[in-house]
Amino acid sequence: MSFGARAFVFIVYFVLGLSFLAVPGVLFWEFGPEKALTFAAFDSHLFLFFPTLGLVALAAFYVPSCAFVDMYWRHVSFGRLRFLIGLVVLGAVATQIAFGLSANPHRSxxxxxxxxxxxxxxxxxxxxxxxxxxxxxxxxxxxxxxxxxxxxxxxxxxxxxxxxxxxxxxxxxxxxxxxxxxxxxxxxxxxxxxxxxxxxxxxxxxxxxxxxxxxxxxxQSITGRIHKLLLPSKVFFLFILLAISVLLTLRHSGVKRHYPDQISRIELSVIVGAVAMIFFPLMSQGYVQSADALFGVQQKGGFRSIVTLMSFLFGAWAMLLLLFSFRQHDQDLELAAKLAGVAVSTIAVVKYDLLVSIVVRFLGSGADTLSIALLCGLALAAVLVLLSPLARRVVVGSEKQPHPGRA
Structure with a gap:
């Protein structure tokens, strides 16, 4: 992968990461630790997910993103034009959706x-x-x-x-x-x-x-204004992950052909990123449950109105990643992985209310200092393993070296 592709992705993801940290940082500065923890737990899909598991997803999808930027820039027909148009379209749609969510008359x-x-x-x-x-x-x-x-x-x-x-x-x-x-x-x-x-x-x-x-x-609070200003970055981040997942499925052969020395790391990163991101719809559903108990189920509109659809889309997104991660391996392993995915999905559907209630208790409005500290610690460890070669060698052992004859 070229240095330019890696530098571009690093800058974009670094800016996104700063935006994830900015809103909870302002929340704690403005309201103080006690009230900020209460608000952060209630709206955990905003204040807890993005500065922890959101950063894990950014770190996990860094290498796949570098691969696609490099591939579209050097190996795909009209790739540069298609890449720039896609980036502009995603940014415009993300901004429009963010403005629509911010227009909700009901506030927190x-x-x-x-x-x-x-x-x-x-x-x-x-x-x-x-x-x-x-x-x-x-x-x-x-x-x-x-x-x-x-x-x-x-x-x-x-x-x-x-x-x-x-x-x-x-x-x-x-x-x-x-x-x-x-x-x-x-x-x-x-x-x-x-x-x-x-x-x-x-x-x-x-x-x-x-x-x-x-x-x-x-x-109006400063936190609310900063959140409204930076909300497009969060929506853009979700669209980027969706786009990468689709490309991983459609262009898996190109990724394998052009970046054979990175394919094992990409597969591992995709699985870690998928596990991190699956908590976003769960924490969003946890927020809806808490909001319905406090404000009433009769209130509609805004983010609460799209959570159910978003949860379905995240399920489809996870299946796309599953398809990519295991289609590289033998048929028996691929079949076993797909059957396991179906089984887990079935359990999740049948026991979804129980899963959401558990999230409410430990990662939602019921989260205490210990559970939040544990979440932050695990997220930090995951980011270090994903981005640091030394930490990765300690946890998963030495990485596979590319064949000398491969480019």
Whole structure:
């Protein structure tokens, strides 16, 4: 591979990596460690995935990306033109999608600046102290409620509320089971429990309070502005991985022919990258589960509306990588890998809710300092192994040397 191809990919991925680190860095600087950890766990698909597993994926796909840049630049007909057009198209589409996601009228608690959140109180004033129900709880207290409950349970689906009557099903005349409501009630040993109607109203008031404050630019957090500015880089990163996966499948023979000395490393990197990236849809689903418990399932639009489709696309993406990784080997191994992939996919579909609930507990709103530190440590180790020849030799042994007669 040429030095120019490696330098180009390094610069692009280095800039992407900085953008992944910038948003959580600003979050911790602006809100302080305690509140930042709460927000980072709640929106773990943004604040935990990208600076950890996202960096692992960047490191894993570095060599495959270098191979394709070099191949299109030197070995593919009209490759330079096709490469530049593809890059521009991906960037334009990523920017358009990012703008669409940012246009969502519903905002998160961390979109409001810290000083405003500190002064925000439950409504009506003094409701929690007087023992009477609140129309909506203070914004910081609501997300803190969710964190504490998520750390005690496996998922929070049981706190979902039915906020719309079903006209085709007769209403149950039995007395409704009351449950704790994150958006209206302080968390105590014996909290007041709410009906669905009461909690749905509180959830609407809670979200409306955030949205009303966000309309005023002076109330917006720096973190929210930086996130909006850098969101296109995250979407672009996801498109790049999708493009590489398609090319790995369609042009596997070209990769093997032009870069035979790198094929084993590419295969290993692709598998590691796929394992890292599969956590993105899981953490996104975990965020949706937490958001539905806090803000209500009736709210649609924005990122939450595309999570299901995105999870399906990631499943197809993983199958593409599986096809590439094992088509180089003998038929028995390829068949075994495909059967294993089908089995794992079937289990994931049947037990998907359980998987998401586990993610909510350890990598979502229920994540504690230990689980976050473990995630960061594993991600750092993976990046070092992927990028450092010395670390790779220690972990996987000496790499295969190319045949002397090969270019």
């Amino acid at each position: 608690v961390w979109d409001i600046k810290p000083a405003t959140l500190v002064t925000d109180k439950s409504e009506p004033a003094g409701c929690s102290d007087a023992g009477k129900p609140c129309e909506r709880i203070a914004l910081l207290d609501g997300v803190t409620n969710l964190t504490h409950v998520s750390q005690r349970r496996l998922g929070v689906r049981e706190f979902f509320r039915s906020c719309q009557a079903e006209p085709l099903i007769e209403a149950d005349t039995a007395e409704e089971t009351k449950r704790f409501c994150f958006a209206s009630t302080p968390l105590t040993d014996t909290p007041r429990l709410s009906t669905d109607a009461e909690c749905c109203q509180a959830q609407r008031r809670y979200q409306s309070a955030i949205d009303r404050l966000y309309v005023d630019p002076t109330q």
